Amino acid sequence: MTITSSSLKEHSLLGLKELSAAEISSILDRAAYWESRTEKKTPILKDCFVANMFFENSTRTRFSFEMAEKRLGAEVLNFAAAASSVEKGESIYDTVRTLESMGIDAGVIRLKPNGLLADLAQRVSVPLINAGDGNNEHPTQALLDLYTMRKHFGELKGLKVSIIGDIKHSRVARSNLWALQKFGAEVKFCAPPSMQAPELAVHAPYVPMEEALCADAVMMLRVQLERHAEGLLKSADQYRQEYGLTEERAALLPPHVIIMHPAPVNRNVEIDDLVVEHAQSRIFQQMSNGVPIRMAVMERALK
Template identity: 70%
Template sequence: MTATELKQRSLLGLKDLSEEEIMSILDRARYWEEQPEKVQPVIPGKFVANMFFENSTRTRFSFEVAEKRLGAEVLNFSAAVSSVQKGESIYDTVRTLESMGIDAGVIRLKPIGVLAELAEKIRIPLINAGDGNNEHPTQALLDLYTMQKQFGSLRGLTVSIVGDILHSRVARSNLYALKKFGANVRFCAPPNLEAAELDAPYVSFDEALRSDVVMMLRVQLERHEGGMIRSAEDYREHYGLTVERMAKVQPHAIVMHPAPINRGVEIDDELVEHPQSRIFTQMSNGVPVRMAVIERSVKG
């Protein structure tokens, strides 16, 4: 496989992907969603390794379901029960699996920058399942797919992303992709959780609620100890989507969330399955989107 082919089949992020490339993935996802048969073995004999060096439930299972629906042979790797615990480097682990003959790797990492370095050295397509606070491309793709199904077009939509922008790979991938389609992206965040390097305006929560899409981000409770968030209760009071605030959301608008959800913190429990919520729809849409991404990576 040439370096150009490898780059075309990998999915490291959406920042450098064209509108046409993104749309082709979304179109193929629609094809997969419309298939009546759950299993369509279009890539039999292809080995795909899910390499998760950071904990994940939804993303890992979503990829695994997608891979099995395509007829792939699936290897699941968890850092907690691997040689990484014994000091083996991430590179050595990925290189080992490559040497064993896998055809593609789905990878989630905590360290920033490691994925880009791996992509330069590894000669199989890599799919980014979340790297540090850099990008989470398949999450953004399923978000775009959800918005597109709801509104028909992304162009002109106003999307407000609310929460910890500073540490959010979801916010970054959505920003990069939505801007390519002419959507208006706005952020709303506590001042100490803003990301100044990202090109989007910050608005008040009341203004964010007047959007076509209100996307709530997970409150990273593990950061409380560092004092970045005073308390879960304080966060809910100022930046949580409460029942009272939901009354200000426009009737045509939708509420989204990448999950996992801290019920009663960033969103009130009774709003998770509100008629305007698309949270579980997003999870459902993740499977055909990831089918399209995996097929793109390994099909000759």
């Protein structure tokens, strides 16, 4: 397979901020097609090699991509940074270029440094799929979130969506913000002052917890407990009392509201144990929807 430099950009998926509503809709529509297929494998990518390059820990996203790739018949190479030359100082760029030189047709990549992915995409000649870069974007997570909401409500226009938690460090919040607003949804944030990203306030207001729960979709973000050391979180229990979706708060939600979470979940911190599988929770459906979304994204990259 050969992709010219002029078409490389439309095959890559670096973020949703630059994608149009029409482009996003086409991915959601194609995901619906893949979800409707009953066969386990449709080997349309049987002649393609895909490298999953995770320079940051991941379980759900990595397995979801691998499942999507294998269902489309691609040959999959899984790269784990902890067991690689990156530990010896080899740069991320050199690693990607090495895999490119070996003949991969596309790369799925997760990394910590902000801004590096866009630079990488300019310097390699295979499409790259962003599986999470720093606190910038996580486009396939937001796509599966939009897919989950559209499937439940029928459309995204006019929806009120509240995103609650560590907005400051959340690439999920950013990708959802950029995408939802393209469809005419209203986004509000709720976060402790130490977890707010002030630069995003011009795009979506920060509101108190009570107001955030007045929404059609309530999206809880994972509390990154490792940030205790940074002083952002006084205690997990205090966070639960002030910003957690407790059983008591969930009981007050109108019956049409859906509960979402990108996972992994800290049970009894940002969301109570029993609320994870509440009748209004769509958390496991989100995980399920990740496979057809990533099938659509991989097909787009390698069509």
